[in-house]
Amino acid sequence: MDKELTGTEAPDSLLPTHTSKTLRAIKAPRAVKQITFKRSEANPGETLYVRVPKLNENEVLVPRSLALQFDIDLSGGHANNFLVQNVSQALVSKMVVKFAGTILQDRVGYDIFKIYEDLFLSKEQRDNMLLDRIQNEDLCKRRSNAGDKKTLGVDAEKKLNEVYGTKYRIRLDYEIFTDHGDFYLQALYNDLLFEVTLAEASQVVKGSDAAKLKY
DSSP: OOOOOOTTEEEEOOSSSOHHHOOOOOOOOOOOOOOSSSOOOOOOOOEEEEEEEOTTTTOBBBBOOOEEEEOOOOOTTTTEEEEEHHHHHHTEEEEEEEETEEEEEEEEEEHHHHHHHTTTTTTTHHOOOOOTTOOOOOOOOHHHTTTOOOOOOOHHHHHHHHHHEEEEEEOOGGGGTTTSSSGGGTOOOSSSSEEEEEEEGGTEESSSSSGOOOO
């Protein structure tokens, strides 16, 4: 017999068939496009201007596929310097996203916001994000070639360093092409621009001498 609900009672699930939105997939030819910037280096405090390339007709940008890939050079600092654990997040002190000249996002303290987001990742997610940013301190020191890095008991870190070395990437994400399906730039006829301002060295590099932090 069905139970009649009173004004103070409610079922366990108001919408038992409800599920959160999940992006599925489509079948189509896939290509990876790499663009090398004319300006090949940037220092702390400087801003990189990353323009999303125009796509050809019937081409789309797959969600979460846009990224800025780079190497980090710590030469010139102390021999024991090494990168922080969430380095790709910590690198960006300010992120501005513009579309057709209109500011969609202007976030100061972008590094703090993104590092806070990482606290909610599962262990499995974190273990698969070495290229993006997340790693333990032993691997940080090995990938940075710190003078005081461990030499024993770090076989896994040695293998990972052989694969990734000094290469990292910053994912360039924004809701208009990450949460709403494939992004069809050709249909919009306007430029999408990311302005990435790099953080000071003290936010990105650790070491035994605070006066010699550099990247």
